[in-house]
């Protein structure tokens with residue numbers, strides 16, 4: 350399969366090379382189409398968001414109001430902070446113009462005049478690389494006033510984050526851009542109605558937008574036949590942990606997880622067995638090593654396997670891994686990154702971390718496992734944004750699949766401490 | 780006070796956003812780059828500059844982990860210890876750095892050359908373990924030998 354997003358072309362990040370390879374032809378083609386036809390093309394291609402939620406991109410664009418006196422905005426989401434995820438960074442480094450071209454086409458389709466690219470602050474180096482590409486695109490009038498002689502004008506600005514995972518959540522991202530703390534907003538209203546500064550806004554992931562020129566160039570029929578029918582295209586799978594060749598592999602959706610690990614990433618370090626795999630970034634549910642045979646890497650297949658494609662960040666753990674410690678580290682992450690607005694997430698994540706730490710210290714009991722599950726269940730679905738769910742899912746799936754880990758580690762002699770009951774189970778006698 | 784150059788940059792940036800509040804993160808970045816950290820006085824100055832309440836600026840500075848509200852060393856070593864790095868021995872790297880520099884996490888060496896902090900995933904999972912220095916350069920695929928070399932180089936400079 351030919352690589353579409355990150356083809357092996359030296360110096361592709363330079364605008365001359367990009368143009369020589371057919372770059373910005375899709376934009377020229379799109380400018381000759383009606384904006385609605387561009388949206389229709391993307392809709393029919395079945396492109397789905399690469400930011401984690403797999404939402405159909407064309408459909409999302411169609412939510413933007415046509416008749417409005419307000420300015421419309423597009424936010425390109427380059428916050429990329431989900432542990433195990435490092436793909437958007439590769440686009441900034443190796444093929445930034447593909448993303449820029451996609452963003453301009455998206456803006457044209459939705460009648461957007463201003464694009465903000467929000468990039469996590471730690472990516473200082475990649476912000477510079479992106480800025481160079483943006484400057485070059487301005488110089489050639491792909492951006493700016495009346496692009497390529499059309500009546501369409503478009504600005505693209507980079508906005509640097511400052512270290513907060515939550516700012517990748519679309520409504521927190523908008524608050525952060527507005528100069529506030531990154532607090533997610535209650536939905537509805539949805540961004541297409543009430544987004545940046547109360548104006549219609551669409552938020553798309555960097556990789557999502559990078560797919561757009563390919564769809565416009567080759568047509569939806571061609572694109573929709575790549576990979577899994579309901580989730581077509583290629584993905585930039587990031588594979589890390591205990592494999593011989595960690596890195597980014599661009600492959601069609603629906604590739605076998607075992608092929609990704611053994612055929613592409615060179616197998617497990619030291620030829621060890623696999624104990625666990627996290628298939629799509631730290632928020633997704635864990636798979637046991639003995640469950641991965643036959644599992645395909647696309648939205649529907651992973652859902653059927655009880656987990657999710659997420660960001661396509663695969664984390665492999667070998668048989669000698671202290672997986673309880675890994676789960677504790679992940680839970681610590683969510684505790685640290687919780688913005689603190691919603692009580693279940695703010696308190697629950699810390700509570701889960703404390704319970705897990707009890708196990709690492711040899712003080713945990715099997716009642717603690719029930720308590721842990723109860724706390725996780727009470728976070729899930731009870732928060733403004735999905736960070737709470739993202740914290741609960743790894744814990745819930747771990748308890749389901751690796752209960753034996755807790756049993757092995759649980760304190761053998763009964764604790765002198767009274768078991769702590771979750772507060773909502775206490776019945777009040779009146 | 781922001782430098783002449785930064786104030787000029789600020790005027791340019793104003794054209795990009797419909798409100799001045801949206802300039803807060805860009806201005807805080809300029810201030811941190813200029814002063815190395817963001818003091819209460821700097822926060823007051825930024826609040827006046829953008830016509831924002833002081834408490835708003837304070838709330839924003841303290842929300843984002845990359846803004847230093849305390850002075851830091853010349854080399855701010857940020858060690859990622861999240862999953863992918865942890866699986867590749869990040870804890871050893873962290874402990875080794877702390878031992879060599881004789882500091883704890885979130886501490887600065889007495890000569891103010893090094894500050895060591897532990898950070899969340901920096902998106903370098905394919906080249907783990909790694910550290911970032913001064914919110915800028917990434918050092919990937921680390922082992923103890925490479926860390927020793929880096930620390931020696933920085934100590935000399």
Ligand SMILES: Cc1cc2nc3c(=O)[nH]c(=O)nc-3n(C[C@H](O)[C@H](O)[C@H](O)COP(=O)(O)O)c2cc1C
Pocket residue numbers: 397398399400401402403404406409426427428429430431514515516517518519520552553554555557558734735736739
């Ligand atoms: C806690 C949290 C963090 C997120 N971080 C990111 C991120 O770093 N990058 C991203 O593209 N989407 C992230 N998302 C998803 C966004 O909210 C949004 O769905 C996505 O940017 C939409 O783009 P897409 O439709 O192109 O996927 C995050 C969501 C949550 C709940």
